[in-house]
Structures are given as structure tokens and as C-alpha cells.
């Protein structure tokens with residue numbers, strides 16, 4: 001008998017199972033209304049276009065598209081990506097500042113590996129994207145969480161913490177933020193706070209990792225969606241993007257945009273991880289970008305998600321107890337709920353699943369596993385009918401449990 005645990009590295013102790021991925025196994029095998037994983041609605045995939053492009057790419061460019069390719073990414077794809085980011089996010093970048101990653105999840109892993117030493121201070125929103133916490137955690141940072149409100153991270157609280165850290169002789173390595181339509185809460189950082197955040201980064205000398213995966217999924221045209229990287233004048237922002245939410249997550253196309261000196265370090269790190277992101281998907285995406293397919297599709301995706309958000313928010317207002325607090329996101333894929341009662345949403349989950357509904361308990365989105373009475377509800381994947389049904393089931397369950405615990 002081999003005792004495998006004796007052979008495992010120290011690092012494995014810090015590898016947490018992702019609640020989202022574990023729930024995905026459950027929702028894939030059971031007939032259930034899933035408000036759990038942040039899956040795009042498959043209706044948004046431009047299947048017809050991609051079928052045609054994939055065929056053309058293999059026929060005309062097969063020798064290159066099926067070959068190994070550079071670690072930073074296929075040149076023609078990075079060129080198209082740079083143009084796309086300029087047109088849609090106002091970013092002016094040289095292709096040497098771009099590292100194409102295997103999903104933006106890999107970007108977070110690369111950033112963790114190249115920037116974090118054990119015990120370094122990493123600041124995150126509380127709550128924040130749980131798989132970012134899991135990627136960072138393996139490098140053993142000390143997390144500090146900053147609370148959020150309807151205008152995103154509370155920058156005044158951040159400032160107080162930075163002052164205190166400085167008085168203790170401590171420095172922050174980087175701050176990770178999802179400024180627009182945040183995962184999990186759906187809130188968006190206000191323009192004043194963006195400006196102040198960058199001033200603080202300068203004053204206290206830390207880097208900012210901007211995760212912009214929902215930056216183009218905003219339904220309310222009046223909201224300012226300027227990336228921090230566009231406002232940044234001093235090169236402190238490392239920008240992370242992805243085509244998972246606006247093209248296809250299965251293609252696994254993410255990217256980091258950073259000053260060349262850093263991009264070169266990220267490239268070295270990626271060489272050891274997977275040599276490069278699949279060449280074929282980069283060729284297909286380059287052609288999709290050239291043909292303007294994503295831009296053509298975006299208004300339709302936004303409208304679809306806006307209408308699903310409306311259905312969810314209305315259903316919550318109708319079916320959940322009155323003192324529950326929930327966000328009304330201007331974009332993205334999630335509504336965040338705080339029950340404001342003595343209910344542990346992790347304990348509630350098996351009961352919800354028994355009744356045919358899944359969600360992600362909020363705890364895992366907190367660096368310190370607080371937020372016991374919170375939950376994240378995805379509205380992009382379920383149909384409007386399922387949203388109405390599922391929220392009703394969940395609302396009734398919450399009311400029952402609240403009553404029985406009184």
C-alpha cells in the first residue's frame with residue numbers, strides 16, 4: 001500500500017476545491033435549476049460563424065494553426081486583439097505587452113506565481129472571485145479584504161488600512177479588483193473611486209491587478225466602464241481580460257496586458273506551465289475578430305442578459321423575505337444576496353438541491369470565509385422560466401427555515 005499523502009508537496013495543502021467546479025459536477029449530472037456556475041447562455045455562442053471559420057482556418061491555414069506557436073500568443077491574433085482592445089476598451093497596447101493565456105484563470109495563476117512571495121500582502125474585495133483567491137492562495141499570501149457597497153470597493157476603508165499598514169512598516173504587493181459588474185456581487189466601481197484607487201496605488205507603491213472579464217457585458221449604457229488601465233498614467237495596472245463571456249469559454253482564451261518588462265516575465269512563467277495557449281483557437285478567434293463577429297454579437301448578448309437580470313431581480317423582490325439585501329447589477333452574470341438572518345447558506349444548499357435548485361454559498365468568495373448568510377445567484381445560464389421557478393422554490397425554502405429557527 002502506498003500512502004500517497006506522504007508524497008504530496010507542501011503547496012497541495014493550500015489547493016482548495018472550487019465550490020463552483022464541484023457544483024458543476026452536480027448540476028451536470030442532475031436535472032436541476034442551476035444558479036451556480038457562471039456559464040454563458042449557449043444561445044450567445046456564434047456557432048454558425050465559428051463553424052465556417054474553423055473549417056476555413058483548417059483548410060487554408062492548417063499547417064500553421066495545428067502547429068506549436070509562440071508562448072506570448074500567435075502574432076496575428078495578438079494584432080487583432082490589440083485592435084479589439086483599442087476599439088472597445090480604449091487600451092492602446094503594443095503586442096509585446098500582451099500575453100495570451102489559457103483562459104483568464106491562467107492569467108491569475110501566472111500573476112500569483114510571478115508576484116507573490118509567502119506572507120506578501122494581497123488586497124482583495126470582500127467578497128471577490130473565489131477562483132482568484134484559490135489561485136493566489138497557493139503562493140501563501142496574507143489577504144486583506146476590503147468591504148464593498150453599491151459603488152464597488154470602499155476606497156476610504158482601503159485608505160485607512162494602507163495608513164495603518166504603513167505605520168506598522170508593512171507594504172502591499174498588489175490589489176486585485178474586478179471593477180466592473182463584479183463576480184460575485186455584480187457591483188461596479190464608481191469613477192471617483194477608480195481615480196482615488198490609482199492615487200493610492202501611487203502613494204503607497206503597490207500594483208493593481210484589474211480583472212476586466214465583464215467590462216463588455218454592461219447593459220446600462222450610462223455607466224462609466226473605463227478600465228483602470230486606461231486611467232493609469234504610471235504603469236501600475238496589470239490588465240486581465242477574457243473571451244469566455246463574450247465568445248466562448250470552451251475556447252479558453254484569456255489575456256494579460258502589462259508593461260513589456262512584466263509581460264516578458266509572465267511569458268517565462270507560461271513557458272513552464274503549458275508552452276502556449278492552443279494555436280487553433282487563437283487562429284479561429286483572430287478570424288472572428290477580423291470579421292467583427294464579437295462586436296456584432298455583443299448587443300444581443302447584453303439584451304439577453306439584461307432581460308434575465310430583470311426576471312431574477314423581480315422574482316427575488318416577489319419571493320424572498322423582505323429584509324433580504326440583494327444587488328441589482330448593471331452588467332455581468334450574478335446577483336448577490338445577503339439574507340440578513342441567522343441562516344448558513346452552505347447548510348441550506350443540500351435542502352435547496354433536494355428541491356431542485358443550486359446556487360453558490362457566499363462564504364467561499366471571502367478570503368476569510370465570512371459572509372455565512374450570503375449567496376451568489378447566476379442569471380445568465382437558466383431560462384427565464386427556470387429563473388422564476390427556481391427563485392420561488394428558494395424563497396419558500398428560506399422563509400420556511402427562517403420561521404423554524406425563530
Ligand code: PMP
Nearest residue numbers: 038103104105129183242244254
Ligand atoms: N475572472 C473572473 C472575475 C471570472 O468571473 C472568471 C470566470 N468566471 C474568470 C476570471 C476566469 O474565466 P476564464 O478562465 O474562462 O477566462
Ligand code: G9A
Nearest residue numbers: 020021036037038039183
Ligand atoms: O466554470 C467555471 O469554473 C467558471 C465560472 C466561474 C464562476 O462561476 O464564477
